[in-house]
Amino acid sequence: MPRSHDSYYVTTPIYYVNDKPHLGHAYTTIAADVVARWHRLNGRRVHFLTGVDEHGQKVLEAAGRRGISPQDHVDAMVAPYQALWQRLGIAYDDFIRTTEARHVAVVQAALQRLKDQGDLYEAVYEGWYSTAAERFWTEKDLVDGKCPDTGQPVEWVQEKNWFFRMSRYADQLRLFMAEHPDFVQPESRRNEVLGYLKKDVADLCISRPAARMSWGVPFPWDATFVTYVWFDALLNYVSALGYRPDGDSGPLFADFWPADHHLVGKDILTTHAVYWSTMLFALGLSPARCLYAHGWWTVEGQKMSKSLGNVVDPNLLVDEYGAEPLRYFVLREIPFGYDGDFSHRAFMERTNADLSNDLGNLLHRASSMSEKWLQGRVGALDEPREADRALQALADRAVATYGRELEALQFHKAFEALWELVRAGNKYIDTEQPWALNRQGDTARLAGVLRRCLEIVRVAATLLQPVMPAKARQLADQLALPAGALALPGCARLELLTEGATLPSPSPVFPRLEELPARVQALLQAATAAPPAAPAPPAPAKETPVSTPTPAASTPAAAEETPLISIDDFSKVQLRTGRILEATRHPDADRLLVFKVDVGESVPRQIVAGIASRFDPAVLVGQQVVVVANLKPVKLRGVESQGMLLAAGGKDVRGLVSVSEPLPPGTIVR
């Protein structure tokens, strides 16, 4: 099974086509592209796969709203991804779409094989089903016996579904993880998966009745079912290689499976580590060598929001800064695997300091001096002195470290190693003082010194090719190097330039940014001018992922658009003002607070609300709130709740609803 080491296979998640591409998508894809280009530069055969996930409820609904077929819809929605990858210089080898025949055939063959070998079984699921919300609810979910989302009636449905015997392969996965400590990275994520595996692993429901959700891969033996989105989506990693569960898989598969790196966002780690691995075991395949979960970006120190999303729209960033500095920045600024913050100020400071001041200016000063004092030619090397040998040793080390760290996806460490060399180049100029050598007429030494500085830039250009291919070519041009002269093998030797070659007139390859672009400033202002004024001092906002996109929700998604209701429906809801008398933490649930609320009745209501992540109970006492007064009481983790506090922000609570004037508790709200 082990493949030869002259090949390399890296994947990104397939992005959910209904979302617009954002910084998180760009980040993952840039990382994959850089490491893929690096391996190509090393002469390895590389396969770099990305793509889109095109099935599921949301696609179906969006297509319905547009009045077109789901296929037409996804055909249109895939374009922004491919356009962005083009702009970002992403050189993927394959782009897979889950609606493609080559993929659908593999999903179906995999289902058939698992069924034939007894890894699938039918079971009946019973529950309350809301046609309006297109999903199941448990008894305690229901509100007055109706769908809590839509208020529509629900019906008791017995539904047959197909289950994958994931539990059968759990032990194999535990063993695999024990034997392959590097399988899940970073280590903290590995621990997370190990924790998950300590519990029993349940079987996985992998079908959805087509009557409910038709936009998926039909089951081969029963077209009344379509395939669960994750089961469908995960198989892309092998379907794109021409894998056949039921026969000959072809050369690509033999060459490239198991994958070297699956890059994923931390939000979809468990799915990949557990679902995908057990699926592969069932198919008799080995999991990828490494599943690397990277972090999320915040923006300007704040959680992502719609306006902040605009501020880091990848297309904007490419417009204003260019693709290549952006590629450098996202990989340099934070260690891969950690969360990080994208701030325009930090972008400007980082790219100015590293690219313009250190690297760009090293080239500029060396070539300017060569132009003035060496007739614009690449100088001849002189006999190496102590300082020169030290420089060479540093170059050797930088090149070795750079490759090692890049292959471990520790991009920031790779760049640090390279910049040690670049800074040493600047220091070398100061110590050797070429202007003094020129005055002294020591042309031989002058030529040697300037030559070594140019050689350092060549080393940097060579190593940076995967990150900034066009900039690397520009650097090569400035060094009078012909196309294709930035070969990696042996590149550390500070003697590879063409002696006597005529240098072009120096021109900055990385111009400094003196201030933030006007368009960025305007967007920043707009984004920060509209703060969501919280009624109480909020707990620090939790970072909301902008992350790598998940292929889809893990359950059949609730309808995004609720149907219109009549005024009669609305009048069934009784809203009243209330005043919080007491607020305490739920004894047995981290996210819940328990309130005593005066709603104008003889006895205060006890109400449980899931807002502990946002609000400190102490500061809420005395707060005027709006209460849903006629909700059926229910026990929440053992504590009865006799109503509901209105809050803004959905699941991610951002503010409590109140009224503008102090009113007696119990005042009707409508």
Next chain:
RNA sequence: GGGCCCAUAGCUCAGUCGGUCAGAGCACCCGGCUCAUAACCGGAGUGUCCCAGGUUCAAGUCCUGGUGGGCCUACCA
């Protein structure tokens, strides 16, 4: 509630097996240089290594407890 991780300079973070481990970069300040994109080079300062105990000849480092933060997971009417 269960699980995992983190806390070191103004900021971002390195610190491996307990023993030059009090460090880097950025920012700031001072100095140098004059080739250069006002860039570059050097130097300096600031530390309760989160707190309290413990183990040890010796503790950012190991152990226990606590505080604060993050993440996974359950509950979120």
